[in-house]
Amino acid sequence: MTTLPWNATVLQRVRHLHLRARTLTDGLMLGDHASRRIGAAVEFADYQEYRPGADLRSLDWRAWGRTDKLVVKRYVTETELPCTVVLDLSGDLSTGEAARARYPDLDGSKAGYAITLTATLLYFLQRHGEPVGLEIVAGAGMPYASLPPRRGNNHLQRAFVALAAARPAGRAELAAALARVGGRTRRRSWIAVVTDGMEEPERWLPSLAAFARRRSDLSLVHLRDPREWRLTGLASARYYSPEGGDDIAVEPEGAAQAIAEVAAEYLAEVEGGVVRWGGRYVPAPTDRPMEEVLRALVLGSASRAPERDRV
Amino acid sequence: MGLTVAAPLALLASFLLVLPVLAHLSRQVPRDRVPFGAMLLLERVVRRLRRRRRVKDRALLALRLLALLAFLLAAAGLRWTWNGATPTFGGTGEVVLVIDRSMSMGLVDSGSTLLQRARADATEVIRSLPSGTRTHVVAFDDAASVLSPPGLADPDVAATLVATIEQTGGASDLQAALVAARRQLEGRPGEVIVFTDEAGPRLVADAEGEIARLVASGSALMPRPLHADPPRNLAVTDAEYGDGVEGGQVRLRVTNFGPAAVEARCAVTLPDGQKISVFVDVPPEGEAEERITVPREAAGGVGEARCEDPDLPGDDARYFHLPRVGASRVLLVDGDPGDTPIRSEVYFLERALAPWGGARGGVRPEVVSTLGAQAIDPERHRVVFLANVADPRPYGPRLTDFVRRGGALVLAMGDNLTPERYNAAFSSILPAQFRRARALAAAGEEGVPLAPPMDPVHGLLEPFSRGGRASLARVRTRKVMTLDPYDEGGDVSTILSFEGGVPALIERRVGKGRVMVWTATMDLGWTNLPLQTSFVPMIQRIVTWLGAETGDQASRVDGVVGAPVRVALPDLALDLQVVGPNGDVVRSRVEDGALWFTPPAPGAYQVQPDSAPTAVWVAVNTPAQESDVRRYGSLAAAEAAVAPHLFERHVELGPWLLLVCVGLLVAQAVLAVRSAQTVAAEHEA
Numbered sequence: 001m002t003t004l005p006w007n008a009t010v011l012q013r014v015r016h017l018h019l020r021a022r023t024l025t026d027g028l029m030l031g032d033h034a035s036r037r038i039g040a041a042v043e044f045a046d047y048q049e050y051r052p053g054a055d056l057r058s059l060d061w062r063a064w065g066r067t068d069k070l071v072v073k074r075y076v077t078e079t080e081l082p083c084t085v086v087l088d089l090s091g092d093l094s095t096g097e098a099a100r101a102r103y104p105d106l107d108g109s110k111a112g113y114a115i116t117l118t119a120t121l122l123y124f125l126q127r128h129g130e131p132v133g134l135e136i137v138a139g140a141g142m143p144y145a146s147l148p149p150r151r152g153n154n155h156l157q158r159a160f161v162a163l164a165a166a167r168p169a170g171r172a173e174l175a176a177a178l179a180r181v182g183g184r185t186r187r188r189s190w191i192a193v194v195t196d197g198m199e200e201p202e203r204w205l206p207s208l209a210a211f212a213r214r215r216s217d218l219s220l221v222h223l224r225d226p227r228e229w230r231l232t233g234l235a236s237a238r239y240y241s242p243e244g245g246d247d248i249a250v251e252p253e254g255a256a257q258a259i260a261e262v263a264a265e266y267l268a269e270v271e272g273g274v275v276r277w278g279g280r281y282v283p284a285p286t287d288r289p290m291e292e293v294l295r296a297l298v299l300g301s302a303s304r305a306p307e308r309d310r311v
Numbered sequence: 312m313g314l315t316v317a318a319p320l321a322l323l324a325s326f327l328l329v330l331p332v333l334a335h336l337s338r339q340v341p342r343d344r345v346p347f348g349a350m351l352l353l354e355r356v357v358r359r360l361r362r363r364r365r366v367k368d369r370a371l372l373a374l375r376l377l378a379l380l381a382f383l384l385a386a387a388g389l390r391w392t393w394n395g396a397t398p399t400f401g402g403t404g405e406v407v408l409v410i411d412r413s414m415s416m417g418l419v420d421s422g423s424t425l426l427q428r429a430r431a432d433a434t435e436v437i438r439s440l441p442s443g444t445r446t447h448v449v450a451f452d453d454a455a456s457v458l459s460p461p462g463l464a465d466p467d468v469a470a471t472l473v474a475t476i477e478q479t480g481g482a483s484d485l486q487a488a489l490v491a492a493r494r495q496l497e498g499r500p501g502e503v504i505v506f507t508d509e510a511g512p513r514l515v516a517d518a519e520g521e522i523a524r525l526v527a528s529g530s531a532l533m534p535r536p537l538h539a540d541p542p543r544n545l546a547v548t549d550a551e552y553g554d555g556v557e558g559g560q561v562r563l564r565v566t567n568f569g570p571a572a573v574e575a576r577c578a579v580t581l582p583d584g585q586k587i588s589v590f591v592d593v594p595p596e597g598e599a600e601e602r603i604t605v606p607r608e609a610a611g612g613v614g615e616a617r618c619e620d621p622d623l624p625g626d627d628a629r630y631f632h633l634p635r636v637g638a639s640r641v642l643l644v645d646g647d648p649g650d651t652p653i654r655s656e657v658y659f660l661e662r663a664l665a666p667w668g669g670a671r672g673g674v675r676p677e678v679v680s681t682l683g684a685q686a687i688d689p690e691r692h693r694v695v696f697l698a699n700v701a702d703p704r705p706y707g708p709r710l711t712d713f714v715r716r717g718g719a720l721v722l723a724m725g726d727n728l729t730p731e732r733y734n735a736a737f738s739s740i741l742p743a744q745f746r747r748a749r750a751l752a753a754a755g756e757e758g759v760p761l762a763p764p765m766d767p768v769h770g771l772l773e774p775f776s777r778g779g780r781a782s783l784a785r786v787r788t789r790k791v792m793t794l795d796p797y798d799e800g801g802d803v804s805t806i807l808s809f810e811g812g813v814p815a816l817i818e819r820r821v822g823k824g825r826v827m828v829w830t831a832t833m834d835l836g837w838t839n840l841p842l843q844t845s846f847v848p849m850i851q852r853i854v855t856w857l858g859a860e861t862g863d864q865a866s867r868v869d870g871v872v873g874a875p876v877r878v879a880l881p882d883l884a885l886d887l888q889v890v891g892p893n894g895d896v897v898r899s900r901v902e903d904g905a906l907w908f909t910p911p912a913p914g915a916y917q918v919q920p921d922s923a924p925t926a927v928w929v930a931v932n933t934p935a936q937e938s939d940v941r942r943y944g945s946l947a948a949a950e951a952a953v954a955p956h957l958f959e960r961h962v963e964l965g966p967w968l969l970l971v972c973v974g975l976l977v978a979q980a981v982l983a984v985r986s987a988q989t990v991a992a993e994h995e996a
Contacts, residue, residue, distance in 0.1 A: 095348035110348065198351045228349050237343040241350035248353050249341050255356050262355040 009103060013164035014157075016106055020116050021123035021160075027291055028124060028298065047071045082149035082186050083125045083132045087118045087163075088195030088223075089139030090172035091242035095228065103141075103167060110225050111168045113286045114194050117221065119163050120294060121192060126156045130190070134159045137177040137195075142166035149189070171243045174204035182210025189214065192297060194221040194284070197270055198241075205273035218279035219297055222270060225286045229263050231256055315961070317388025325383055332372065371979055378975035385968035390961045396947060398531050398957030405445045405501035407492040408433050408469070412476050413452040413483040414625040414872070414937040415510045420539035426478045428537050429506035433473045436504060436535075437466045447495040448472045451488035452481035453873040453934075457495060480625050480912055481873030482934035483507070483514050489521040493528060500529035505946060509536050511936045515944030519953075522946070526954040534946035543569025545593065545620035546938035547577070547629035552605070552614070561631065563601045563616050567593035568939055575618040579603045582612025582633055582915070591618065596941075609633065613915030613930045626938040630915055630930040632867045641676035641854055642692045644684045646700030647727050649834065656698035656723055656833035659841035663850035674854055687713055694718070694857045698833050699725025707736030714740050714824035719857030722826070723833040724748070724792040740826050742819035743797035750790045751809065758787030758838065759809045771806055771818075771856045774848040782845035783807075788838040791815070791830040825857050870910050870931040878906040878918055878927050887926070890917045 050059065050070035058072045093111040094104065104111035118134070125132045133149035136142055144162040147155065174195065185191060191211055197204075197220075211218045227233065231252035238247040271281040284293045316322065347353060410433055416426040437446060446469040448459040458472045485507065492503045503525060509515060522532055549564035567573050572595050578588045585606065593599045610633075617628040641664060649655035657678050664674040676696075679686060684706045687695060695710065695718065697703055703710070714720050720740070722733070730745035738744070751759040761783050764772050775783060791813055797803055807816040817828045831838040840846055870876035887906055889897040892914025899908035910916055910931040918927035951958045 092348040092350070095346045196348065198349060200351065225348060228347065229352065234345070235341075235343070237341045237345045239345050239347035239350065239353055241348075242346050243350075245350060247344060248350070248357055250353060250357070255353075255360055258356045258359050259352055262352050262359060263349075266352060266355070 010161065010165045013103060013106065014160045017116065017119040017160050017164055018123075020106070021120040024120040024291060024294060025124045025127055028294060029127075046074050048074055080151075081130050081188070081190050083130045083190040084135060084149055084181070084185055084192075085118050085121050085132070086135040086137060086178070086181050086191065086193040086195075087114060087139075087166075088137045088172045088174065088177075088193070088197075089114070089166055089168045090137070090196070090198070091169050092196055092198045093168040093223070094242050095225075103164075110196070110223065110286055113284075113290070114223050115163045115166065117284065117290055117293065118194055119160055120290065121297070122156060122159050124294070124298065125190075126151070126153075132156065132159070134162060135181045136162065136166055137174070137181075138168070138170040138172045139166045140169035148184075149186070168242075172199065174199050175207045178204060178207035179210050182207065182214065182216075185211070185214060185216060187214045187216075189216045190219075191216045192219045192221060194223060196223045198243075201266070201269045201273055205270070205277065208274065208277035208279055212278045218274075218277070219282055220270075220274045220279050221282045221284045221293065221297060222267075223284045223286070227287075229259065231259055313392055314964075315390050315392050316384075317390060319387065321387035322383065324386070325380075327379055327383070330379075332376070371982055374975050374979035374982065378972045378979065381968045381972035381975060385965040385972065389964045389968060391964055392959055392961040394951060394955065394958040395960045396958075397533060398947075398950060398954070403500045403502055403530075404441075404443065405447075405496060405499055406436075406440060407447040407449060407495050407501055407503045408436065408473065409449045409451065409455075409485075409488045409492050409503060409505045409507075410473065410476055411452075411483055411485070411488075411505075411507035412450050412478050414478070414480045414933050415483065415508055415544075415623065415940050416537075417478045417625050418508065418510075418539050418542070418544060418623045418940050419621060424478065425508050425537045425539065426476070429535075430473050430476060432535055432537070433504075433506055434470045437469045437473065440466065447492070448476075449488055449491050449495070450476045451484060451491070452479045453484055454481075455484065455488040455491035457491055478625075479873065480933050480937075482871075482937050483511060485514055485518040486521045489518055489525055489532075493521070493525055493530070496528070496530055498528060500531075502531055502533050504533040504535055506535045506537060507946070508538060508940065509534075509942050509944065509946060510542065510940040512939065512943045513936065515946055515949050518946070519949050522950050523953040526950065526957070531954070531957055532946060532950045534950070536942075536946065538942065539622070539940065541570050542940040542942065543567075543571070544623040544626070544938060544940045545569070545573050545575055545618055546623070546626040547616050547618050548598065548935055548938060550579075550614070550616035550629040550631040552631055552633050560602045560604050561614065561616065561633075563589075563591070563603060563629075564598055565591045565593050565601070565618050566598040566938065567595060568941055569622070570595050573620075575620065577601065577616065577618040580615040580617070581605065581609050582614055583610035585609065605633070611928075612925070613928050615915070623938070623940065625913075626933045628913060630913060630932055632869075632928060632930055640692050640694075641674050642684075642687060642695045643676045643678045644681060644695065644697050644700055645678055646681055646698055647725055648680070653835045656696075656725065658834070659846070660696060660698065660833055660850060663841075663847045664854065666847060674851070685709070692718065694721060694854050696721045696723065696833075698723045699727045699836075701727040701729060702732045703736040704732055711737060711740050714826055715822045717823035719825045719827070721853060721857070722828045724830055725832050725834075725836060728792070730792065737826070740819065740821045740824075742803045742817040742826060742828055743794040746793040746795055748790060749793045751811075751813065752789045754789075756789065758789040759811060759813070760784055761786045761788075761815055762808050762810045762812075764807060765805065769806055771816075771852055774852050775845065779845060779848065782843050786838060786840045786843050786845065788815070788831045788840070790837040792828075794828075794830070827853065827857065868927060868929045870916070870929050872910055872913050872931060872933050874934075875907050875909050876916075876929055876931070878908075878929065879904070887918055887920055889929075890919055892916065 047060065047063070048071065050072050054072050060071050060073050063069065063071050089111060093114060095110065104115065106112040106116050122132045122134065129151070131149035131151045134147040136145045142162040142165045144158055147159050147162065172195065174197070178193065208218060234252040236251045238249050240247045274281040282293065282297050410429050412426055416429065417424050440446065443464055446459065446463050446466070447457065448469055450456050450458055458475070459469060463469055489503065525532055545565065545567050547563065548566040551562050553559050553562055561579050563577060563579065565575055565577065573593045575591045575593055576588065577591050578586050580586045587603050589601055589603055591599050591601050612633060613630050614633045615628050615630055620627050643657050643660055645657040647656065652658040661676060661678065664676050681700055687706065687709055695713065697720065710720055730747055734741065734744045763780070788809060791809065794814060799805060802820040803817065805814050805817050808814050813830070815830055819826045831840065833841065835841060868876060868878055889899045889908045891897045891910070892912065897908050897910065897916065899906055906918060910929070913931050913933050916929035916931055917925040918929065919925050
């Protein structure tokens with residue numbers, strides 16, 4: 001039986017997450033936009049001539065009364081859409097600002113950005129009546145690492161508790177993790193993968209095939225800290241990954257140009273891989289307002305090309 | 312050409328080259344460890360920077376190493392050395408000008424001869440000498456001549472002496488010239504300036520030893536080569552008369568020493584003034600041979616073969632001996648004009664001497680009857696055949712005189728012949744007295760064959776030296792004229808005899824003339840000789856043998872311009888003089904039983920008793936090696952082989968290396984600073 005981390009910090013963080021999620025969701029809902037797939041209940045689409053065998057409940061009696069013709073009403077959505085957010089909380093997300101805190105700062109840290117984004121996304125989807133699920137890859141301290149898509153406030157609450165209690169740790173092993181999650185998602189699901197992708201793309205990108213095979217609507221939210229990628233403010237030191245591996249001695253002033261070139265190539269590599277496997281690539285630099293990322297993610301309104309150049 | 316080091320010990324400091332390498336290798340590794348969330352990118356960056364830095368670092372390291380190396384080499388006194396074309400020598404106060412005046416210096420190039428250029432150059436050298444320089448002038452061809460008086464220091468006199476040097480037709484003896492130059496210096500160091508064309512295969516090679524001795528004595532050879540560009544010359548390198556049955560051909564060899572093919576117009580001028588022209592195509596650096604037929608009658612003497620060549624006129628002509636052609640005119644006295652051809656000696660002799668009726672050469676004999684034998688003319692006839700003449704007594708004295716004056720008489724037997732009349736007519740010139748005609752075989756028998764020759768290398772038997780002797784063995788004779796016993800040796804010799812020892816062909820020398828007796832017939836009466844294949848060559852050879860030459864071989868001598876000619880004379884009691892090509896009398900002397908003279912120019916020289924016909928012809932030509940105007944060696948190279956230090960030049964590279972060192976240091980500093988600035992700019996961005 002899972003032990004819930006009922007302590008004040010976690011409760012505080014759950015509450016904070018709620019507030020952030022509600023605020024951001026309200027901002028999203030104020031817009032004059034329409035969801036591409038995620039509709040609010042059943043919506044009328046058009047009429048079709050009645051044919052024997054059609055559902056009699058769909059007959060438009062008023063139209064029969066006016067025109068003496070039997071027509072059937074058709075609707076845009078008729079089934080629920082299971083939504084799952086896969087969150088990568090590997091050790092690399094613990095770097096950056098406030099990296100030494102026990103729990104990552106929900107405002108300003110790379111891990112906090114990822115957690116907040118995930119919580120907002122779950123809240124938004126739940127508000128739209130979709131069943132939501134959560135898969136946390138790597139990480140530590142959370143009571144639930146995997147929550148299958150369900151409706152209901154209690155389910156959402158459990159997800160928030162898991163997010164509030166999670167700390168980045170360990171190696172994501174994205175290839176195996178994505179393959180595993182992809183294997184147990186339902187067909188025609190909506191999947192969002194929030195990750196920094198700090199593993200060799202050529203190793204984990206092919207795992208996206210698991211989602212493509214199930215015709216899932218996949219979005220990859222690529223999380224990054226631009227200051228890290230530009231080596232801004234860093235001193236000459238031996239750098240190491242919290243996930244392990246060898247140290248690398250770097251003189252940031254000499255490597256700035258090179259890292260810019262490498263990052264551009266890396267981004268192109270990841271974006272190209274995601275698109276090739278049928279997904280949508282959503283860049284998520286931590287210095288970018290989360291609303292824009294969410295808007296791009298759920299509404300598809302953000303452009304991606306400029307983001308690539310803003311490394 | 313090469314690099315040398317003045318202070319090799321300075322190179323010991325080359326260990327300093329290690330310093331930049333060590334500086335490059337010593338890199339401080341930062342101590343602080345910082346967690347980083349994008350290690351994947353850093354790993355890629357490190358891989359990329361390693362590649363870039365490798366190039367940059369290597370460029371910097373190379374610049375620094377080169378700078379240090381340049382400094383070390385400058386400190387070591389590096390110098391660039393090479394060999395110059397002429398030796399560096401001078402200031403001795405003693406100069407010997409050695410000027411080649413041999414025939415090859417007459418080569419015309421750009422409107423002037425090489426000798427003219429040599430004189431101009433030598434004059435220029437004399438004018439440039441410091442005042443008080445002792446100057447010696449040596450001219451050479453076959454021999455060296457010192458023209459200057461001892462201690463000459465007047466440049467005007469020296470220039471005048473140089474201007475008097477005239478070209479000769481002689482060869483080049485540079486070795487003798489250098490010996491003379493060394494003697495002029497008398498052991499003192501001096502500069503021997505040689506003006507020569509360096510032409511000929513042996514000129515330089517023969518002088519190498521003397522060059523070494525000259526250098527060893529502290530002097531130096533300063534070659535001033537004079538060349539035509541390209542060297543070219545056409546020369547008649549050989550001309551020789553080859554005798555035939557009557558008349559003959561002059562074989563002419565023309566050599567082209569130039570790089571381009573030449574169509575030369577050549578002419579052979581015979582001693583009697585006849586001129587025969589011909590065009591000769593000569594390939595580049597090759598030779599061509601041409602044969603010119605001499606007319607049937609031509610006076611003896613020295614002929615000239617000349618090819619036109621504007622480059623070096625001295626060797627355009629070649630002089631050759633020509634015997635008196637046409638002196639072998641044959642007179643046949645027919646003593647028995649037969650009723651059928653096979654019974655006529657003249658029939659067979661005519662066809663043997665002129666096989667195709669004279670259409671293709673040969674001897675066209677003059678045939679007379681016994682009544683016409685009185686027409687014998689010693690000036691016109693050389694060989695007289697008496698074929699089966701019954702009674703020669705009416706013209707016996709005339710023929711005897713003819714033989715004594717150098718004519719030749721051939722006696723052929725026959726049924727008409729009476730031995731007693733012959734013995735009476737030619738008693739003083741016959742090899743032996745005729746006895747009687749004797750049958751060697753009975754009627755119907757084959758006859759007696761000829762025995763193998765006792766002297767197979769006899770000149771008369773030359774046509775049968777290889778495969779012709781078998782045909783001689785097929786000659787069968789049934790009847791011969793026997794002779795009284797005679798002594799072999801001396802003037803009489805048996806050339807052929809029949810098996811059993813009966814003489815067949817006997818020769819007797821009578822003064823300059825000869826008498827030859829064939830003891831059988833020249834028709835088919837006594838022998839089958841006229842039907843044998845050996846008949847034609849034998850008769851032709853007899854004619855040539857008896858009449859081709861008008862005098863002794865000793866009366867023809869060859870000579871070379873500038874080289875003493877020795878003429879052996881049988882009777883030195885005569886007052887002899889040597890007449891040159893221009894009719895001038897050439898100075899001569901009698902020494903060791905011979906006449907000696909040195910021909911100054913090519914041409915025909917005649918040794919004559921006073922107011923008498925020419926006794927000896929001398930054909931004088933230019934030395935063959937002088938015609939070859941190509942260079943086979945270089946005096947400078949020969950001198951460099953024994954004294955390379957005289958040719959050595961060098962440039963001190965130290966200051967230049969220091970400049971290079973500074974430049975490299977500046978370049979590496981610029982590269983380092985620019986690299987740092989680039990990094991800073993990137994960082995700022």
